[in-house]
Amino acid sequence: MYHQAVYDEPLIMNLKGRRTLKLPGEDEKLDPRIPESMARKGIGIGDREEFTVIRHFTRLSQMNFGVDTDFYPLGSCTMKYNPKINDEIASLEGFRYIHPYQDENDVQGALKLMYELTENLKKITGMDAVTLQPLAGAQGEFTGLSIVRAYFQDVGELDRRREVIVPDSAHGSNPASAAMAGFTAVEIPSNEDGTVNIEKFKEAVTDRTAAFMITNPNTLGIFEHNIVEMAEYAHSKGAFLYYDGANLNGIMTKTTPAKMGFDIVHLNLHKTFSTPHGGGGPGDGPVGVVERLKDYLPTPLITYDGKYHLNCNIPKTIGKVASFYGNFGVLVRAWTYIKMMGEDGLREACERAVANSNYMKKKMEKLMPVPGKSLKKHEFVASSHNDGLPKAMDIAKHLINNGVHAPTIYFPLIVPEALMIEPTESATKREMDKFIETVESAIKLDHATLEKEPTNLKITRINDVDASRNPRPTYRVQRSKEKI
């Protein structure tokens, strides 16, 4: 039976002792000349030994769960294995100790790496130019839509083109990014089979449309077979087609966003390209565009003329979306991954991810309905909506109680009691079978027992309502509320 480590671990600020870490210049006699008016008195985080810090975080890490712990089929998050060589390469001194404002001549290796990664991402997406600057997928979306905005401003159509169309199955970041870039998101409904309703799509696309954002395969893991028709229609109305690359793992090497007719693409290096997600980030969200939008990309771009340059000469650039050139440590890992996989490796990864997904779908549909067309890509969505099945939430808690990570639940919003399952290529048949057996055992369990799970972890279910009604975002606030 699975048991997670359980410690009643105090907060770090309550672990007080003496500082053992010695700083460079610790004993130097210096005159800092701190202005009296701005001098600080006391901080309030306490001192402690290095070994106390290490023990604390080691214990905390043992109460956590990653891809390296076990199977992690979190839908739309592509939790594939992160090869350890990636981390080794990213930690080389020659990559860690360089400053982005050093002379170009002194950072040719870093620029070459970024250039090669850019070229490889161009091949994978079919786009004509790529920027590595956006720091996450959602920032990629914001960058892409800022480019659309700049383009229409340039051609004098921005006053009219204020709408961005998204399917109702889209990731929440799509409409949120559209709003941030100053557009109105227009949602269109899906068909019974989970694909975009082409009639509704055509009704929605007008001369007010700036862009249509879609992920393909979509969030139900279904390939939108009408994509070419939709692209042609959107283009005929003067709108751009935006590719949300969160689901690229389902088609990589089999087709490209360019072939499907997309004009703008963002990728999630922390999904498709195996960089670790770090409990929420860092990621990186490169953006690729077609020739027509190249001159609007963020500055600088990496160019090569016998030497690598940080080229700031981008005629209509939108400027910058981040302080420097992207999350370089993440870029190094993705560069390593792509070079090691090569084209054959990427194809095999995609094929295996899709085979795994269809295998699990076939097993899952014996237990509950799996809506949408039968053939899936990298993920699928099961629905525990009827027939006295347990709630998606209860199945999820039963899974984590047994040492398997739960799927994404209650998303996409168009499927009731949704369990969105993405095994990725990093799963054995044994692991997938165990997942299915665990879901099966949840279905067999009586509801009263199920609702009490998890029981093998540090805590049981959280009282979410109270946590948000009475927010305690920091220890300061928590302490002051306890006093009252």
Add this chain to the structure above:
Amino acid sequence: MDNDLFEILKELGISDPDELFDDIPQSIRTSTLGLPRGMTEDEIRKEALKLTSMNRTVNQMHSFLGFGLYNHYVPAAIGNIISRNEFLTSYTPYQPEISQGIMQALFEYQSVMAELLQMDVVNSSLYDSSTSLGEAIRMAGNITGKKEFLIPARMYETKKMVISNYVKGSGIRLKEYPFDGRGMADLLFIRDNLNENTAGIYVEYPNMFGIIDENVRKVKEIIGQERIFVAGVNPISLGVLSPPGSLGADIVVGEGQALGLGLNFGGPLLGIFATRMEYVRKVPGRIIGAAEDENGKPAFAMILQTREQHIRREKAISNITSNEALMSIASLAYLSLLGDSGMKRIGEINMGRTQKLMDISREFGVKLPYAGSPVFNEFLLNINCSRTFVAGIAKKLDLIPGYYLGKEYGFSNRNEVNLVVNVTERNTDEDFDAYREFLGKVS
């Protein structure tokens, strides 16, 4: 074909996995992308070493280059902590019961950062200091319903470019205020330029020239309760400098990179974002809060998620989803290792060494504009020579003498060089000797 795949395909009733892609129309199928064959670990290692040999690190030179990204000492324990697989390879903690470890760590980051800043609310991270400021300005507009925001005329151009993109969709206009004769926010100009549309103001200390802007103490009083004061800080200075919470800040933004993240050619970084409790429901990004489980046991949870994109979609406060969580933990580890005494001492070392280099510069008679103003670990240096000449001397000495300010900052005289010089605890006596030699040749 391995046995697992064979079994899986058998179950699916197919022999070639390519059949699983029959739903992609033939007309848009690709035969090859033109990527090269894959490499082994040993090959990629050699390839990477070729690339690193084409880089010269700051460890191989005498570097006084900062300007928003600093060459600070990174304790070994930090790399160890953020390499723990259970942290490194986890996703956003959507299943809190199995993710209490990272959630406690992120709550601790928020809590320790809150003490350092003396602010009640800290989120679990944004991308970098530029995007934190962009979000802060959007939030100020959101709170006040007003459409004009004051920023310093002298701040990083990169940061200005980012925030102008961040506010474009919201209709907020940015208006610049100048520095006074001491290189600090011009309070008279600010007072005269407040109007009924002003949502708030951004003031940083230290600012672009490294100056500790003493005028920040008066900003909140001047702009009044109804407007938002956004303070920009360098967190590594806050062991010795007054925290923004004691100066009336409504929102605080900063770059967490100095706290043990290293250089990494500019990323990953850590966007710090803090505010007062009354604005907790307006905060962009994820917040981990103290909570209880159904048995009343203390726990940690993602709180106020209805602010976020996965719930609120178009009406979300921000589109952010992936953030820089692991970097929050790195900076938490840094703050934990240094503690109160270390944070005080690291501030003193940075300031003391910077003063030392300023004293040396004075010996050589070069000009230090704003010389009477207090600085943290950077200062402005003016040399009466051309950039080509200065760069040539520096190159021979393996020295990066600082960041060269160009015409984008209003320095267009080709016969002089204006440098922002950064000194940290990593600069050695040899670095100082190299700088002495440099000044001897250019002064």
